[in-house]
Amino acid sequence: MNSALSPALLEQVRIAYEQISGLPFPVHATLSDGTMFLANKSARDFFGIPQESDLEGINIRNFYEDPRDREQVLRKLRQNPSGEWHNNITIRLKVGNEHRKSRLSSLPFFDADSDQIAAMINITSSMTEVEWFAEFEDSFDAGFFELDERFSITSCNAKTTEILNYTDKDALIGKPVSELFWELDQAAALREALLKTPHLHIQRLKLRCKGGAMVIVNMHCLAFPDDTGLITRAKGVIRDVTFDIIAKDVPVGLFMVTANAEGEEIFSRANDAFAHIYGYQTEDEIIGRSTTDFHVSPTSFAEFKKALDEAADNDLPLLDYYLDMKDIHGKKHNIVTNVRYMPGENRRLRVGVAYDLTDHVGKQLRILEADFGALLHTYIATVNGLRDTMGMLVKAHGYDVMANEKHIDRSATANMLGGHIKRLGSLIAELEKVCAERGVSADLFERMRKPWRRLSEKQMEREKDNASWARRNMIEMRNALDALKKTNLPRELLKSTRTEVDEILRLTTVTSLSLSLDELNERIPEFYYFRDYLRRKEIELQDAKPQNILSILLDATQFLEEFASIRKVAILHHINPNDQVLVNCNKASLNRAFSCLLHNAIKYSWSKRGDNAPYIDIRVDKRPDTIEITIENWGVAIRREELENDLIFQFGQRGQIADDRGRSGTGIGLYDAHNIITKHGGTIRITSEPTFGNPPEVYSHPFITKVFITLPIVK
Amino acid sequence: MIKLLWVDDNLDQDLAEKRMSLLMEDDIESDFAGDATEAYFLLTDIEKDYDVVLMDLRHPAGPDDIWNEYAEQADRKYGPVLLKMVKENREGIFSHLSKTRYGVFTIETKEENPDLFQPPISLPDQNYKMKTHAYDETDFINFIRALNKS
Numbered sequence: 072m073n074s075a076l077s078p079a080l081l082e083q084v085r086i087a088y089e090q091i092s093g094l095p096f097p098v099h100a101t102l103s104d105g106t107m108f109l110a111n112k113s114a115r116d117f118f119g120i121p122q123e124s125d126l127e128g129i130n131i132r133n134f135y136e137d138p139r140d141r142e143q144v145l146r147k148l149r150q151n152p153s154g155e156w157h158n159n160i161t162i163r164l165k166v167g168n169e170h171r172k173s174r175l176s177s178l179p180f181f182d183a184d185s186d187q188i189a190a191m192i193n194i195t196s197s198m199t200e201v202e203w204f205a206e207f208e209d210s211f212d213a214g215f216f217e218l219d220e221r222f223s224i225t226s227c228n229a230k231t232t233e234i235l236n237y238t239d240k241d242a243l244i245g246k247p248v249s250e251l252f253w254e255l256d257q258a259a260a261l262r263e264a265l266l267k268t269p270h271l272h273i274q275r276l277k278l279r280c281k282g283g284a285m286v287i288v289n290m291h292c293l294a295f296p297d298d299t300g301l302i303t304r305a306k307g308v309i310r311d312v313t314f315d316i317i318a319k320d321v322p323v324g325l326f327m328v329t330a331n332a333e334g335e336e337i338f339s340r341a342n343d344a345f346a347h348i349y350g351y352q353t354e355d356e357i358i359g360r361s362t363t364d365f366h367v368s369p370t371s372f373a374e375f376k377k378a379l380d381e382a383a384d385n386d387l388p389l390l391d392y393y394l395d396m397k398d399i400h401g402k403k404h405n406i407v408t409n410v411r412y413m414p415g416e417n418r419r420l421r422v423g424v425a426y427d428l429t430d431h432v433g434k435q436l437r438i439l440e441a442d443f444g445a446l447l448h449t450y451i452a453t454v455n456g457l458r459d460t461m462g463m464l465v466k467a468h469g470y471d472v473m474a475n476e477k478h479i480d481r482s483a484t485a486n487m488l489g490g491h492i493k494r495l496g497s498l499i500a501e502l503e504k505v506c507a508e509r510g511v512s513a514d515l516f517e518r519m520r521k522p523w524r525r526l527s528e529k530q531m532e533r534e535k536d537n538a539s540w541a542r543r544n545m546i547e548m549r550n551a552l553d554a555l556k557k558t559n560l561p562r563e564l565l566k567s568t569r570t571e572v573d574e575i576l577r578l579t580t581v582t583s584l585s586l587s588l589d590e591l592n593e594r595i596p597e598f599y600y601f602r603d604y605l606r607r608k609e610i611e612l613q614d615a616k617p618q619n620i621l622s623i624l625l626d627a628t629q630f631l632e633e634f635a636s637i638r639k640v641a642i643l644h645h646i647n648p649n650d651q652v653l654v655n656c657n658k659a660s661l662n663r664a665f666s667c668l669l670h671n672a673i674k675y676s677w678s679k680r681g682d683n684a685p686y687i688d689i690r691v692d693k694r695p696d697t698i699e700i701t702i703e704n705w706g707v708a709i710r711r712e713e714l715e716n717d718l719i720f721q722f723g724q725r726g727q728i729a730d731d732r733g734r735s736g737t738g739i740g741l742y743d744a745h746n747i748i749t750k751h752g753g754t755i756r757i758t759s760e761p762t763f764g765n766p767p768e769v770y771s772h773p774f775i776t777k778v779f780i781t782l783p784i785v786k
Numbered sequence: 787m788i789k790l791l792w793v794d795d796n797l798d799q800d801l802a803e804k805r806m807s808l809l810m811e812d813d814i815e816s817d818f819a820g821d822a823t824e825a826y827f828l829l830t831d832i833e834k835d836y837d838v839v840l841m842d843l844r845h846p847a848g849p850d851d852i853w854n855e856y857a858e859q860a861d862r863k864y865g866p867v868l869l870k871m872v873k874e875n876r877e878g879i880f881s882h883l884s885k886t887r888y889g890v891f892t893i894e895t896k897e898e899n900p901d902l903f904q905p906p907i908s909l910p911d912q913n914y915k916m917k918t919h920a921y922d923e924t925d926f927i928n929f930i931r932a933l934n935k936s
Contacts, residue, residue: 540806
C-alpha cells in the first residue's frame with residue numbers, strides 16, 4: 072500500500088503524523104489517489120472505521136459527497152507552498168447516510184522527482200451551520216450586519232460595505248447606525264419598532280452612502296432583548312433596491328430585447344411604464360412578445376435595425392432615434408428611444424429606454440397645423456384673387472381670341488401671332504432698306520435686327536417658352552425702335568413696326584397669362600386639399616350623420632372637373648345624381664378622401680395613344696350591407712413592393728415613380744384617405760397592374776391602378 | 787461660348803423665365819435636365835463636354851434603374867449623388883468632364899449640405915448659390931459666368 076511512496080517520504084509522513092495524531096481531532100494520512108494509510112482514533116470514529124481494523128480498502132474519495140470535489144482539493148494543495156498547512160478547505164462529506172459539512176486542514180507531501188503530491192496529512196473537523204454559512208457570507212449578494220446595544224455596527228460583510236459605498240468594512244465597525252440613516256430620527260424609530268416587533272421587515276429604508284448618495288434597501292432585522300426588555304444586540308440583512316425602485320417608478324419605458332432560438336426578437340424584460348406605452352397594464356403582459364408586432368411596418372423595423380447596427384459598428388449607442396410604433400390596439404405612438412446592444416452578446420441582446428412623445432408631438436403639431444392652415448387659407452385667398460385678376464387681364468387683352476368666358480383659343484392666338492410676326496418680318500426688311508438709303512447708323516438698326524434674327528432662328532417646343540421667347544425679343548426690339556425714332560426714318564414705317572411689336576407683345580402676354588392661369592388652376596386643388604387636411608377635425612363617428620354618399624362623391628368629382636380639363640383627362644362615371652345611398656359619415660372628411668383619391672387618379676393618368684385621351688372611371692356597386700366604390704385610371708404605376716408593404720398608406724410616403732413628369736405631391740393623401748375610410752368602418756385597397764401584354768415590372772408602361780373603397784351603408 | 791448643363795426639376799415651372807434668360811445670352815449654350823436619369827445620360831455623353839454644370843439638390847430619379855440603390859432616400863437628394871458619381875469617376879466614364887466647373891443652385895442653405903464641401907465633391911464655397919439670392923436674372927447670369935471662371 073505504501074509502496075507508491077519512497078521510504079524516505081513515507082518516513083517523513085509518519086514523523087509528521089506522529090507529532091499530531093494525539094490531538095483530539097480526526098487526523099489521517101492518504102496517498103494522492105485517496106488511499107488512507109494512517110488514521111487516529113478520532114479519525115476512525117469520524118469516518119466510522121472500526122478501531123481494530125486495518126485500513127485496507129479505505130479511500131477518502133468514497134467519503135466525498137461529490138467525488139469531483141477531491142480534484143479541487145488537490146488543485147488547491149498543489150498551489151500550497153511545500154511544508155505548509157492549508158487551513159481553509161471546506162467540503163461536504165458523506166459518512167454512512169449522514170452528510171457532514173467539514174473543514175480540512177491539510178499538509179501535502181510532494182514527490183521529489185515528479186514534484187506531484189504523493190501524500191497528505193489531513194485534520195478533518197465538522198462545521199456547524201453557522202460556521203458553514205460564515206464561509207460564504209462575503210460572497211452573498213446581500214448585506215449582513217450586527218449591532219450592539221447602542222446600535223453601533225459590530226460586524227458586517229463585504230456586501231454591506233459595498234452597498235454603503237465604503238471600501239473597507241473596518242470603517243463601518245463601531246459606527247452608530249443613526250449616521251447611516253438618511254433621516255436622522257429613523258434610528259430611534261427603528262429601536263422602538265424592534266421593541267414592538269423583534270423580527271422586522273422594512274421595505275424601503277433610506278440610507279446615506281459614503282459620499283452622500285442615497286441608497287434604498289429592503290431590510291430584515293432581528294433584535295435580541297434581555298430579560299428587562301432592552302435590546303442587547305440586533306442583526307439583519309439588507310438588499311439594495313434603489314435601481315429596482317427607479318426602474319419601477321421612473322416615468323420612462325425601460326426594456327430589454329433578446330433574440331430567441333428562432334432568431335425572433337422578443338421583449339425579455341421591461342418596466343411597467345414601457346408596458347403602458349403599448350397598451351398593457353404590467354410588464355408580464357409584454358414579456359415574450361415579438362418586437363415586430365409593435366413596429367408600424369417591416370420597413371420601419373428594418374430602418375431602425377439598420378440605424379442601430381450602424382451605431383454599433385462605430386461602438387456607439389443609438390440615441391434619440393425617432394420612430395412610429397403601434398400599441399395593441401393599433402394606435403400609433405411617436406416614440407423616441409435610446410438603445411444599445413449589450414457587449415459580448417453578438418447583437419442578440421439590447422437594452423434601452425423609450426419615451427412616448429405622442430401627446431407632446433401631437434399638441435405641437437396641432438398648433439403648427441392650425442397656424443399653417445390659417446396661413447395657407449390666406450395664401451389661397453390671395454392666389455384666388457390673383458387668379459381672378461389674371462382671368463380679367465386675359466379677357467381685357469385677349470378680347471379678340473377668347474374661346475369662352477374663361478379660356479383663350481390658343482390655336483387662333485397662335486395663328487394671329489404668326490400673322491403679326493410675318494408682317495413684322497416684312498417691315499424689318501423695309502426698314503433695313505430705308506436705313507441704308509437714309510444713312511442711319513448700322514449699329515442702331517442692328518440693335519433691332521438682332522432680336523428679330525434670334526426670334527426667327529429659334530423656335531421653342533413648348534407654347535409657354537415660345538411666348539416668353541417672343542416677348543423677351545419684342546421687348547428688346549421695342550427699345551431699339553425707341554432709339555430709331557430719333558433718326559430721319561419715316562414715322563409711318565416706324566409706327567407700323569411698333570404696332571406689330573405691340574401686338575406680338577399683347578398676344579404673347581395673353582398666352583402666358585392664360586397658361587399661367589392653367590398652371591394655377593392645376594395646382595390649386597392640392598393647396599385646397601392640404602389646407603383642409605391641416606384644418607381637419609378628429610372623426611368622431613358618434614357625431615356622424617347619415618349622408619348620401621353618391622352626392623358627396625359627385626361633389627368631389629365636380630370640384631376636380633377644371634383640374635381634369637387642364638390635364639386633358641376625362642372623368643367617366645355611372646352615378647345617377649337622383650340615387651341615394653346613405654352612409655353614416657362625416658361629410659367633410661369623406662369629401663376630402665374622395666377628392667384626394669380622384670385628384671390622384673387624374674394626376675397620374677396618361678395615355679400612350681395620342682388619339683385616345685386618358686380617362687378615369689368611377690363605378691359604384693351597392694350591396695346589401697355595403698357600397699363599393701371603384702376608381703380606375705391608366706397611367707403612372709405604383710411599384711409592386713410599395714403595394715405589398717402598404718408603403719403607399721404611410722404618412723409622407725410618395726410612390727417611387729410618383730414624381731413622373733414633374734407631378735408634385737405631399738405623400739399625405741393616401742394616408743389620410745385610408746384613415747378616413749377605416750374610421751368610417753370601411754376598407755380601402757389599391758391594385759396597380761400592367762396594361763394588357765406589358766411585363767409586370769417595367770414601370771415605364773402605363774399601369775391600370777384601381778382603388779376599391781367599401782363603406783357600410785345605413786339601411 | 788459657355789457650354790452649360792442645368793439640372794433642376796422646376797425648369798418648366800418657376801424657373802421657366804430664368805431658363806429663357808439663358809437663351810438670350812449669345813455666349814451661353816444650354817442643355818437642361820429635369821431628373822437624375824436625364825442628367826446622367828447627358829453627363830456621360832462624351833460629345834457634351836460641359837464647361838459648367840449647375841445642379842439643384844433635390845429632383846426625381848427618373849426612370850433608370852441605376853438609382854434603385856438610392857430609392858429609400860426620402861429626400862430625393864440626387865444632386866449630391868450625381869456630383870459624387872462624377873467626381874469619383876473622373877478617370878472613367880466622366881473623364882471628358884475633367885475641366886468642367888460645378889455649381890449648386892438651390893433653396894437650401896450651405897449648412898444643410900456640409901457633404902458638398904468635403905471630398906469627393908469638394909465644391910468651392912463661392913460655387914454655391916441659394917435661389918433666393920439670385921432672384922434677379924442678371925445675378926443669375928453673372929453666377930453662371932463666375933462659375934465658368936472658377
